Amino acid sequence: MIKKLADYFHMAFTTDFIPEDTENYWFQTEDGQTFGLLKTAITEVELNLLRTLFILIEDTETNSKNTIVQLKWQQFLFSHSNDFPFSEDVESIRFFYFQSKQPIADPINFEEAIKGAFQQPIVLWINNMYGIIIEEKPQSIFDKEEFIQLSDTLTSDFLVVIYSFIGQLHKVDMLLKEKFSMEKQCFQELLPYIEQEKTVLFYEAFPKLLITSTHLIDQKLLSYYLIESLQDEEMLHTLKVFLQYNLNASLAAKRLHIHRNSLQYRFDKFINKTGIDCREFSNAAFLALAIPLMTKRIE
Amino acid sequence: MAELKLEHIFKIYDKDVTAVKDFNLEIKDKEFIVFVGPSGCGKSTTLRMVAGLEEISKGELLIDGKRMNDVAPKDRDIAMVFQNYALYPHMSVYENMAFGLKLRKLPKDEIDRRVKEAAKILDLEPYLNRKPKALSGGQRQRVALGRAIVRDARVFLMDEPLSNLDAKLRVHMRAEITKLHQRLQTTTIYVTHDQTEAMTMATRLVVMKDGIIQQVGTPKEVYEKPKNVFVGGFIGSPAMNFFTGTLLDGKMTIGNVSLSIPEQKMTYLRAQGYVNKEITMGIRPEDFHTDLTSIEASQSSKVDVTIEVAELLGAETILYAQIEEQTFISRVDASTDAKPGEVLTLALNMNKAHFFDIETEDRILPDQD
Known part of the structure; x- marks a missing residue:
């Protein structure tokens, strides 16, 4: 459809999103593609028709008063821009993908409500039922229980059920865009499962x-931090042995000929870096599947 | 204030999983209705359908006569309280309570009035400036209730609001919620799996199993006249005892034990054609007696049993024993000096016995019995 629109509007059509631009109407598709149409080139009827098919960014801005940071993120993630939207001191990031079945009526207050649960959250609205929370400088370990409580709180106020998918701990670099795109795709494909569980972690x-x-199963899907950790042979061997010994730290330490505290130290290092606590069953199960996926390349 | 009508409500997932089947209920204004049942019985799903958080697959929901199926949750004028304390960690108690009203664009002075009034009702006035972290579990749950109260909604929906609290606090909050309902008189639907909570708080109970209503009635009705074996066993703690035996004319025989059935009950059982048939008898733990007067008065309905376990609870003693290899629990006076291994005579109050069809598990005796 985008191609047809480009053909139809020809010169008035653009995809190079400029947040501060006022000459174009900027639209967003459901899968996050942004395109602009010269205001002078479209009629009111056409505008209204396009509004029903796509999200007019102007509308979401009026609702949620998009900040420059939000717009920069939008541009970075959804258009061709390679300008980093984050400040230099931000090293890692986590994406939270959320969706509801009914419109979230008040985005500004929604953003206000979630503030306390995240470190510096930035909310990007794909539409009034679907959004992404970007947490800059997140804590390594994510507290799912706290998040479920927050979801219930939001439900009691906004009277919508929030379905969430919590992404991996990512390194801030040029690969982030690709990782985001793949994780977002996972969220879309997992939606029926997420609707049953309400809150699901990537792992x-x-x-x-x-x-x-x-x-979607590709090494590229895994966070850089995880890939880097698994490329460390000592860490990889430690994790393999720990899994092999049924998550029994004492036996694994014995097998590795190290003190239990040394093993604990390695785990802490791994958790801090990747956000994955291999002592938790779901995380360990993820590692048991991710390690062969990773080592396939190394071998 | 509101009246609710749930007419032939179904919740069907993926065409073949039916979570709620043909749910019919009329809830009167100011009632405190409790949905009770084991996990997965469909009670929360029904509540969420009333809230609009789950779509109704079939049937009609009416609030004050108006069809609500297609009305957005925010327009149903309901307030919800969840199991979680459901508070925003970065907001003070005042802000937490005011937030829902801010969303509804109420004027500031009206928000202030409502929050302060709710804080007064819930004894939260000294804590209005505190953050949730600085509150105890009970105080947090009171704030969660306050967030619902300020909304001044037509219906309160509470989904296991006390199950995260410790036992002592739960008993306290149970009374608090009952008092609150007496004061506000808001129509309330309360979901719990705890039958004690259900019995002590409800105006009427709705006992559910596998998505189907088993019985609707006042706590007394449900306790004294359970519609089937499930309700009899679910409501009451310790649970009702069930014995399988044969009904002879005038007697219930369980192996070699024979117990006389009062004539009024027998007449009905006879008329229903149960004589010489296998039948399930239910008897509550408190309907066993150990005092001499009861034993003398129940010559044809007493039994000698060997005590397996005796638990002294202070005011009463719980005894575990068997009648013809069928284990039962009795709750007798604490003065009963029974030790494991000892033989004790127990008198059964057969006037309080319940009889159920062995196939359908439905109550045989009429409701007025």
Whole structure:
């Protein structure tokens, strides 16, 4: 459809999104593609028609008063821009993908409500039922219980059920865009499962992805931090032994000829870096599947 | 204030999983209705359908006569309280309570009035400036209730609001919610799996199993005249005892034990054609007696049993024993000096016995019995 629109509006059509631009009407498709149409080139009827098919960014801005940071993120993630939207001191990031079945009526207050649960959250609205929360400088370990409580709180105020998918801990670099795009795709494909569970972590959902969406299973999907950690041979061997010994730290330490505290130290290092606590069953199950996926390349 | 009508409500997932089947209920204004049942029985799903958080697959929901199926949750004028304390960690108690009203664009002075009034009702006035972290579990749950109260909604929906609290606090909050309902008189639907909570708080109970209503009635009705074996066993703690035996004319025989059935009950059982048939008898733990007067008065309905376990609870003693290899629990006076291994005579109050069809598990005796 975008191609047809480009053909129809020809010169008045653009995809190079400029947040501060006032000459174009900027629209967003459901899968996050942004395009602009010269205001002078379209009629009111055409505008209204396009509004029903796409999200007019102007509308969301009026509703949620998009900040410059939000717009920069939007541009970075959804258009061709390679300008980093984050400040230099931000090293890692986590994406939270959320959706509801009914419109979230008041985006400004929604953003206000979630503030306390995240470190510097930035909310990007794909539409009034679907959004992404970007948490800059997140804590390594994500507290799912707290998030479920927040979801219930939001439900009691906004009277909508929030379905969430919590992404991996990502390094801030040029690969982030690709990682985001793949994670977002996972969210879309896992939606029926997420609707049952309400809140699902990437690691919990990984086995499901292996069954339902094999085309998404790629090393590229894994966070850089995880890839880097698994490329460390000592860490990889430690994790393999720990899994082999059924998550029994004492036996694994014995097998590795190290003190239990040394093993604990390695785990802490791994958790801090990747956000994956291998002592938790769901995380360990994820690692048991991710390690062969990773080592396939190394071998 | 509101009246609710749930007419032939179904919740069907993926065409073949039916979570709620043909749910019919009329809820009167100011009632405190409790949906009770084991996990997965469909009670929360029904509540969420009333809230509009789950779509109704079939049937009609009416609030004050108006069809609500297609009305957005925010326009149903309901307030919800969840199991979680459901508070925003970065907001003070005042802000937490005011937030829902801010969303509804109420004027500031009206918000202030409502929050302060709710804080007064819930004894939260000294804590209005505190953050949730600085509150105890009970105080947090009171704030969660306050967030619902300020909304001044037509219907309160509470989904296991006390299950995250410790036992002592739960008992306290149970009374608090009952008092609150007496004061506000708001029509309330309360979901719990705890039958004690259900019995003590409800105006009427709705006992559910596998998505189907088993019985609707006042706590007394449900306790004294359970519609089937499930309700009899679910409501009451310790649970009702069930014995399988044969009904002879005038007697219930369980192996070699024979117990006389009062004539009024027998007449009905006879008329229903149960004589010489297998039948399930239910008897509550408190309907066993150990005092001499009861034993002398129940010559044809007493039984000698060997005590397996005796638990002294202070005011009463719980005894575990068997009648013809069928284990039962009795709750007797604490003065009963029974030790494991000892033989004790127990008198059964057969006037309080319940009889159920062995196939359908439905109550045989009429409701007025």
